[in-house]
Amino acid sequence: MPTFEVIMYNEDVRKCLKEGDHHRQLSDDWGDSHYIEIKAENEDSALAKIETRYPASDGFVVEGISQT
Template identity: 45%
Template sequence: MSAFTGHRQTVFEVELHNQAVRECVKENRSHDLFDDRWADVQTHEVAASDETKALAMIENSYPSEDGFVVDHVKRLG
């Protein structure tokens, strides 16, 4: 029996980057905390009941106050 019985989960593909890192890279500098790869769009998959909850999970892990920007959300499956 699945741990999610009774709960409908959908997988969302979320593309995001870090604007602060992007600005640093443009100035040939590195960000103090985040790797230069965050200047480019990174893709993460999130299982959630709806897009709003998926975005809340992303915000929790990658806060906008730290410069993270969601570029695109796509429902998979």
Template identity: 40%
Template structure:
């Protein structure tokens, strides 16, 4: 169909007119080729940019993971420091060390009968000494009674403050 129009154009407007039309068609075709080349280069450039952004994203995710790990480590350090600080405050708050002598009457009774207690070791028939930190005798007795309840046969023999040497 294009050849027909070229022949008709050559007959109507002559060879120079037909040449002009052909040159216009060639220019239009070149514009399309340049546009296609530009768009294919643009697609390649954008693909490369996406690759760069993905690499940067992976790097950022890795850095976030590192920082999160450091955050957890620092939080653990904070907990340790808080414990140390509370110990220091407790030392300044007049906390004392007490030695508590305790035995179990049920174990003693079973030992006298030539039997063994079904739950506790024979050592509980003798006085065992436990150290505990507290501010006064009452606090010591409450704590010991929670750990070693009298209803299970535990008897507090003595409570003495341990004097610090030096």
């Protein structure tokens, strides 16, 4: 099964930091890009798995994805 690298951050954390505040549940480092490796059949499956773990409704934003 291929491995994909997903680059993502949390928009809510970035907004809090911009306002000089901290997010109630996530650490400040989520304001920066994170590189997460995930095994999946294809890019769409990788994105579906990421969305389950890091939902857009919770402020997570995917900046990019590539197969490693």
